[in-house]
Amino acid sequence: MKDNAMPHQPLYLQIKDTLKKQILEGKYAPYQKMPSESELMNSFSVSRITVRQALRDLHREGLIFTTQGKGTFASKPKAMQEVQHLEGFEEAMNSKGYETSAQLVSIREIMPNKDVQDKLNIHARDGAVEVIRVRYLNREPISVDTSFFPMQVGRHLFSRDLGRDIFPLLENELNIPLGRADISLEARPADANIAKLLQMETGEPIMWVQRLTHDIHSNPVDYEYLAFRGDSYKYHFHVERERTRTSGKQGGQ
Amino acid sequence: MKDNAMPHQPLYLQIKDTLKKQILEGKYAPYQKMPSESELMNSFSVSRITVRQALRDLHREGLIFTTQGKGTFASKPKAMQEVQHLEGFEEAMNSKGYETSAQLVSIREIMPNKDVQDKLNIHARDGAVEVIRVRYLNREPISVDTSFFPMQVGRHLFSRDLGRDIFPLLENELNIPLGRADISLEARPADANIAKLLQMETGEPIMWVQRLTHDIHSNPVDYEYLAFRGDSYKYHFHVERERTRTSGKQGGQ
DNA sequence: GGTAATAACATGTCATAACAAGTTAGAAAA
DNA sequence: TTTTCTAACTTGTTATGACATGTTATTACC
Numbered sequence: 001m002k003d004n005a006m007p008h009q010p011l012y013l014q015i016k017d018t019l020k021k022q023i024l025e026g027k028y029a030p031y032q033k034m035p036s037e038s039e040l041m042n043s044f045s046v047s048r049i050t051v052r053q054a055l056r057d058l059h060r061e062g063l064i065f066t067t068q069g070k071g072t073f074a075s076k077p078k079a080m081q082e083v084q085h086l087e088g089f090e091e092a093m094n095s096k097g098y099e100t101s102a103q104l105v106s107i108r109e110i111m112p113n114k115d116v117q118d119k120l121n122i123h124a125r126d127g128a129v130e131v132i133r134v135r136y137l138n139r140e141p142i143s144v145d146t147s148f149f150p151m152q153v154g155r156h157l158f159s160r161d162l163g164r165d166i167f168p169l170l171e172n173e174l175n176i177p178l179g180r181a182d183i184s185l186e187a188r189p190a191d192a193n194i195a196k197l198l199q200m201e202t203g204e205p206i207m208w209v210q211r212l213t214h215d216i217h218s219n220p221v222d223y224e225y226l227a228f229r230g231d232s233y234k235y236h237f238h239v240e241r242e243r244t245r246t247s248g249k250q251g252g253q
Numbered sequence: 254m255k256d257n258a259m260p261h262q263p264l265y266l267q268i269k270d271t272l273k274k275q276i277l278e279g280k281y282a283p284y285q286k287m288p289s290e291s292e293l294m295n296s297f298s299v300s301r302i303t304v305r306q307a308l309r310d311l312h313r314e315g316l317i318f319t320t321q322g323k324g325t326f327a328s329k330p331k332a333m334q335e336v337q338h339l340e341g342f343e344e345a346m347n348s349k350g351y352e353t354s355a356q357l358v359s360i361r362e363i364m365p366n367k368d369v370q371d372k373l374n375i376h377a378r379d380g381a382v383e384v385i386r387v388r389y390l391n392r393e394p395i396s397v398d399t400s401f402f403p404m405q406v407g408r409h410l411f412s413r414d415l416g417r418d419i420f421p422l423l424e425n426e427l428n429i430p431l432g433r434a435d436i437s438l439e440a441r442p443a444d445a446n447i448a449k450l451l452q453m454e455t456g457e458p459i460m461w462v463q464r465l466t467h468d469i470h471s472n473p474v475d476y477e478y479l480a481f482r483g484d485s486y487k488y489h490f491h492v493e494r495e496r497t498r499t500s501g502k503q504g505g506q
Numbered sequence: 507g508g509t510a511a512t513a514a515c516a517t518g519t520c521a522t523a524a525c526a527a528g529t530t531a532g533a534a535a536a
Numbered sequence: 537t538t539t540t541c542t543a544a545c546t547t548g549t550t551a552t553g554a555c556a557t558g559t560t561a562t563t564a565c566c
Contacts, residue, residue, distance in 0.1 A: 060313065184487050184488060185438055185460070185487065185488040186460065186483060186486065186487045186488070187440035187441070187458040187459055187460040187461075187481070187483030187486070188440070188458055188483055188484075189457065189458050189483070203456070203457075204442065204456075204458075205440040205441055205442050205457075205458030205459070205483065206440055206458070207438070207439065207440040208440075228440070230439060230440030230441055230442070230458065231441075233439070233440070234437050234438065234439045235437060235438040235439075235488075236435070236436065236437040236438075
């Protein structure tokens with residue numbers, strides 16, 4: 001594990017990585033039964049505890065689930081985004097070992113509608129840049145992203161590779177330090193255009209995310225709609241019960 | 254918290270709960286060294302693997318961290334950077350001048366399925382109380398709430414008015430101080446039952462909210478599914494861009 | 507007193523083994 | 537043919553044991 005000489009990985013991590021790769025490559029379809037612990041012991045020539053340790057990690061990462069007496073099954077990959085901080089989709093997914101990519105559908109200068117004007121604090125005559133992309137998770141379309149940028153930001157994007165994340169681009173190449181984002185979530189039916197891009201039926205549920213991102217000076221720099229497939233996306237977060245609310249008549253559900 | 258016949262818990266879970274309680278009570282200050290595995294083996298009279306399994310779970314919950322050669326230490330209490338308080342539904346709506354109400358569909362004692370067992374940390378034979386309600390906004394159904402309570406909480410609900418919020422009921426009448434809640438959001442199609450209760454078409458999008466609420470001692474007290482009409486509900490919150498991530502090559506969207 | 511070596515301590519990895527508990531396929535009985 | 541029972545299979549828990557690796561205290565030497 002010191003610099004050269006292929007770092008020796010513990011067996012359980014090697015097994016975990018092998019199985020994870022197989023799952024992500026689709027060797028095991030969602031809900032398909034995987035080899036038993038006994039079979040894995042034999043095929044990897046290791047003890048059961050080593051296999052279990054690998055399986056336990058895979059379970060913790062949500063890639064498998066196990067039922068006593070039945071066996072181990074591949075989970076349906078589900079993108080889950082933690083809402084603790086403004087974290088990009090790609091970053092969140094890559095940290096889980098999923099492969100992400102994005103495909104630019106279009107980029108153009110537009111006359112912003114009222115909503116975009118209000119959000120970006122601009123006028124119609126200022127113009128704005130609209131970027132539409134489809135994002136992929138493990139090569140399957142998962143979201144259609146429609147982003148609007150004020151011209152002083154947007155005009156720099158025409159010459160950039162938009163097949164990857166925009167946030168680091170804004171920060172690292174345009175030197176725009178990002179700050180707060182306002183986010184809203186709704187469940188909506190997919191319209192025909194989105195349904196087509198996401199390879200689903202019109203009317204099926206999507207998670208409709210609106211996000212307005214500011215720089216650290218609170219200037220709006222990016223207003224976007226993200227339409228995620230409902231069956232492939234989940235938001236997750238923690239909240240605390242605020243103490244002072246207990247004195248009121250409200251609160252809870 | 255389990256008053257009657259304490260169901261037999263695996264040793265590692267008992268040890269984990271004991272240590273967790275000690276940590277949360279402040280017996281070990283943040284970063285303070287905890288007993289070694291060897292000492293825990295002796296004090297609990299179990300094998301090392303049983304101790305390690307308990308420690309592994311505590312580590313996974315963020316309560317401890319371990320360093321090879323040094324030992325095991327209490328973590329700094331997660332100062333949950335709460336995105337924003339989940340504003341109580343009723344409060345949020347009432348502050349906007351909307352009229353809210355809830356109608357009890359059913360309350361019954363059930364044998365909890367595996368998911369509910371896991372979430373409420375109970376066994377099937379413990380039973381649980383299931384409460385199903387429809388919530389109204391300005392007299393139109395907006396959500397179907399299915400809540401599960403462990404028996405020591407749930408049995409008190411049979412004699413209560415469930416036409417109003419449960420959280421203040423739990424806090425003010427049952428003296429259960431509420432703490433953290435884990436929440437996840439998904440867009441899903443409404444099944445026939447929910448569609449009927451919400452007066453919508455089967456398959457239309459709903460916002461599927463899963464919420465596990467704990468008391469301040471981290472005991473789970475309420476596990477619920479909230480199915481909101483997609484066309485009548487929106488989640489909104491703020492997040493900050495985390496500074497340290499800008500140094501990476503990933504991030505953004 | 508400072509430095510190096512060694513021993514003791516502590517967690518990390520892995521093996522073998524056994525029993526508990528849940529599921530299912532196949533055999534036997536009705 | 538259908539139902540019941542049992543053996544085989546499968547995961548869950550726990551024990552004992554050994555070696556690897558990292559840290560720290562102690563001892564020996566200069």
